[in-house]
Amino acid sequence: MKSIYKYFLKIYLILLFLFSGFLSADYPDKPITLITPYAAGGSNDLTARVFTSYLSKYLDQQVLIKLVPGQAGQKGTLEAIRSVADGYTMVFTDNYRDQLHQYTFPNEYYDTNEDLVTVARINYGQIAVIVRGDGPYETWEDLENDARSKPGKLKISHSGLWAALFVPEWEIMNRLDLKFRMIPYRGGGPAKAALLSGDVDVSMAFPATVAEDVAAGRVRILATAGPERQIDNIPSFTEIGLSPTTGFIHRIIMAPIDTPKDRLLKVRQALQELQNDQLYLDAMLQMGENTEYMDGIEYDNIRLQQSINYGNLINSMDKSK
Known part of the structure; x- marks a missing residue:
């Protein structure tokens, strides 16, 4: 049932894309919507508001944030997956919703590994x-x-x-x-x-x-979080007995899997240019965030290990019950 539903949905989106006349060489020729499946005020929301305000300069178009919280991020993720794969709708998500939730919130409507492609990692956060x-x-x-x-x-x-x-x-x-x-x-x-x-x-x-x-x-x-101290006189998670990877969040932009590669490339190039924008770098630093950018293709190498680690985490939880 799941595979049949996804097959017809994909066919529908492809036909809608082809007949909409969006295949212009001037991409983007209208604002891009970035869905964030979070409530306002959290670290991902704040990060999105900063980088999108500067990214617009390098795309010559606005990047509009659309908050779609609910159902542990599934509501916003599903909306992005169901959107036309034309490069005008993307989702700003994280490693938990991308790789952990396949174990904790399995559903019959989507699989992030099959339905989304990584555009880039904006940065990471240590809780x-x-x-x-x-x-x-x-x-x-x-x-x-x-x-x-x-x-x-x-x-x-x-x-x-x-x-x-x-x-x-x-x-x-x-x-x-x-x-x-x-x-x-x-x-x-x-x-x-x-x-x-x-x-x-x-x-x-x-x-x-x-x-x-x-x-x-x-x-x-x-x-x-992390193996080393972020703040003087404040212990790291490793010092108090936790894993070096506990409490890391990777903030990532993803797009529907069939988004044209040339459009993904254009967004990646704009994001790469953003990394040399001193005003952006200063704004992130002032907010207390790093700018450890990673291209989507490079980040995909991390996703597989994340999936394995989260599977082990859930197994350990089951055994501890």
Whole structure:
């Protein structure tokens, strides 16, 4: 049923594309829509707003952001896959929705490995454990000791099941044998707001989304993802006993699989030019984000390993039940 549905959908989109008269050499001759399957205010939303505002210069067309949150990213992803594969609709997604969700949210409507092609990775983010600045936890050790003394009592907010906050939180509990009460919210912004309001004891966020809060003393960072320290005197995840890859998010642009290769190339060339734009680089730096760009063809080499790693993660979860 799934294969038949996808076959006829693909035929329909190809015919619609051919008969629409879009095969001009002047691509793009109208704005490009970038679907982001996230709520407003999170790190991916903020990153998208920055790079699209500068990318328009190199495409000679606007890149319009369309927020389509819901169903753990499936709603926006499906809308992008069902769009005409003409290069005018793409999706800004991440490694969790691209490779993890095939295990956690399997569906009969699409397979990202078959229905999407990677345009480019914009950058990656390394998540952080955060608490209130006026709260009782000064260090990661303070939080860990309290969590061990009150298993299941401390509340931790996340941005939705199997999303960017949920996965590293679950890995912390699994690998460090800690128990938190996980409270879901619709995106990273609401998850942070729950911490600031005192509804939860701890959360996670990408440093760019809490930079102003840290400077104002509203938020304190206790640990950051990766094998090395991002911030002086703040331990890395590896130092507290986690995997070097825990808490990494790869932010990627993808397009419907049948998008013409010359149009993909034109977008990639524009993105490559963007990497030399000092105003863009400064804007990302000011936001606390890196600009570790990677071409889509190169990034595809990473996707296979991601799939294997996430399969192992789900297997370990099943065994721990």
